[in-house]
Amino acid sequence: MKLNFITFMVRDIKKSVAFYQELADLQVVNRMSPEAGEIVFLANEKGETMLELIEFEGIEKVITNGMVLSFSAKGELEELREKALKLGYFPSEIIARGPKPKHFTVADPDGIVVEFSI
Secondary structure, eight states: OOOOOEEEEOSOHHHHHHHHHHHHOOEEEEEEOOTTEEEEEEEOTTSOSEEEEEEETTSOOOOOTTOEEEEEOSSOHHHHHHHHHHTTOOOOOOBOOTTSOSEEEEEOTTOOEEEEEO
16 A cells, blocks of 8 residues: 555645745646635656645635644755755754754745755
8 A cells, every 4th residue: 555645625725735846856647626716736757656636715725733744955054944945945054963964944834844855
């Protein structure tokens, strides 16, 4: 069995899509615009990591307490953190103490904590 995708009911789909494209290297693989709103599927280049973002009026939005998404960073962690800063996000300092690998965290537009590690 494998996890197909994770779905989040987001507040601003444009901001959420931009965040995951710019920092997590996910690409839009499908986009739908039903009458009630918009649905966007994002995936990594191998299709192993998939997110479904939904923005519909009147639907309860994602609540993030205790939730962390973790991505393996491509390239240098310091460069990715600097990119996050330049894009207007507020990443943590890089944490380099065990037992977790070297990483930093940053909140996505809905407040979901996203961790990038090497």
